[in-house]
Amino acid sequence: MVVLFYQVVIFGIVIISAFGGRKALNRTAVVLCLWTLTHVFMPWLLAVQFVTIAVAFSVGRCIVRPSKSTAQQTLSADALRRLRG
Numbered sequence: 001m002v003v004l005f006y007q008v009v010i011f012g013i014v015i016i017s018a019f020g021g022r023k024a025l026n027r028t029a030v031v032l033c034l035w036t037l038t039h040v041f042m043p044w045l046l047a048v049q050f051v052t053i054a055v056a057f058s059v060g061r062c063i064v065r066p067s068k069s070t071a072q073q074t075l076s077a078d079a080l081r082r083l084r085g
Contacts, residue, residue, distance in 0.1 A: 003045065003048070005053045007048065007049070010032060010033065010052050010053060010056065011052055011055070011056040013028060013032065013056075014028055014029060014032065014053060014056035014059075014060050015056055015059060015060055015063065017060065018059075018060030018061070018063040018064050019063065021064060021065070022061075023066050025057065025061065025064055029039045029053060029057045029060075032053050033050070033053060035048045036050065036053070057075055
């Protein structure tokens, strides 16, 4: 049960960092991976932790705000639709 709780905490840390932007998300994932490599010694627990980090990172990437270029492309597409009528 403690392992499950710990994975939920790791997942939460990654998701919360996603609200800080892409750099914060990337840094958090790297730090958690390094921490896992240096503190977890059981192979099955390493696998569980890395899967948790990977899933949380994927969810976090969906949370991260789109870059300026994506926003500009969306704006341009909207402007094009308006021009076409």
